[in-house]
Amino acid sequence: MDEAGSCASGGVFRPGVDSLDEPPNSRIFLVISKYTPESVLRERFSPFGEIQDIWVVRDKHTKESKGIAFVKFARSSQACRAMEEMHGQCLSPNDTKPIKVFIAQSRSSGSHRDVEDEELTRIFVMIPKSYTEEDLREKFKVYGDIEYCSIIKNKVTGESKGLGYVRYLKPSQAAQAIENCDRSFRAILAEPKNKVSESSEQDYYSNMRQETVGHEPRINMFSFEQQSEFSSFDKNDNRGQEAISKRLSVVSRVPFTEEQLFSIFDIVPGLEYCEVQRDPYSNYGHGVVQYFNVASAIYAKYKLHGFQYPPGNRIGVSFIDDGSNATDRFGNLIEVYLVSGKNVGYAKYADRISANDAITTLHGKILNGVRLKVMLADSPREESNKRQRTY
DNA sequence: CGACGGGACGC
DNA sequence: CGACGGGACGC
Helix, strand or coil: CCCCCCCCCCCCCCHHHHHHHCCCCCEEEEECCCCCCHHHHHHHHHHHCCEEEEEEEECCCCCCEEEEEEEEECCHHHHHHHHHHHCCCCCCCCCCCCCEEEECCCHHHCCCCCCCHHHCCEEEEECCCCCCHHHHHHHHHHHCCEEEEEEEECCCCCCEEEEEEEEECCHHHHHHHHHHCCHHHCCEECCCCCCCCHHHHHHHHHHHHHHHHHHCCCEEEECCCCCCCCCCCCCCCCCCCCCCCCEEEEEECCCCCHHHHHHHHCCCCCEEEEEECCCCCCCCEEEEEEECCHHHHHHHHHHHCCCECCCCCECEEEEECCCCCCCCCCCCCEEEEEEECCEEEEEEECCHHHHHHHHHHHCCCEECCEEEEEEECCCCCCCCCCCCCCC
16 A cells, blocks of 8 residues: 555455445454355345345355354444344354354454444544533434533633544444534544553452442343344434333234233343233233343333334333332432443442442443443433433 | 635543 | 455556
């Protein structure tokens, strides 16, 4: 590229190859079974967008699959959604291991390190100097769940430099912001600030456990290896004043049985019970699902709202405010919601100080190679906007 | 004459 | 553990 010798025969410029990473982060890297054919990949990944290329890597001589594949999408948001939805799934019932899905490293980078969410969820934008963080949030919340917004300011005068960051919960949301926001924002992915010192991740973990003992919160972390297959679409339509709780209301134009309801929601660990409520005056299905904890309910709502069951019919899932959520802004238990990659967790602290302490200590730290997100789980008093915290 | 292009975080 | 083919190229 930089040699003066132009493009002779050696270091060729191959448009076909270089376009593999155009636009950036539009190609996914898959670890799959050696027996999964390309047709299955096409079938399972085409719901996420326009597939431009599928390549199952094979041994040059034996032609046997190496259990690796690349799928190129037209857009980065499509690749991100495919990753978010398909990682951890089994493509076939007789597969022994769930598949892994990552955004592929660009070919020119040469690195084989997994691309982490940290690098895919924060965007860097140019904004009018008059913008506040709240203005920024208002402009960019339509693209997804914002974890935080920040603006670069002069440290002495406090005046904006016209540059800002928006951190989303999911890579697909950051990608959609970049793809769809006004061009005047010049939105791009932000370079990670701290070139990760993953060395002390074990320390953070033990710190967390110590704090846990000190303030007696309950922390539950779940591993959701098993996910299901929905072409989840508008997962973002429920950022209203919803009260988070362990109970979910399920509605459908098509009636369902208790067994069917159970089989759907049992996908998420922690299901306590479910029941169907028949409305004799309509043919709609209505049910109530309850989990043992809020984290499971949050995750279930996130994964199953908009799920097609039966195919072609989307079910709606929303929280039922039954008071089971012990969050309290003036009183006792403060809930903290944790997100670590594909895991979600939930903790209760005795007071706001302890909760804030946990947040400042843990938020953004790298645990097991994944960036922790720690937020207050509920804040019904906010007059402006509340965010949905689910991933 | 008259408005384009620029762009990085308190450790 | 689990990372890079195929095709055909400018008058």
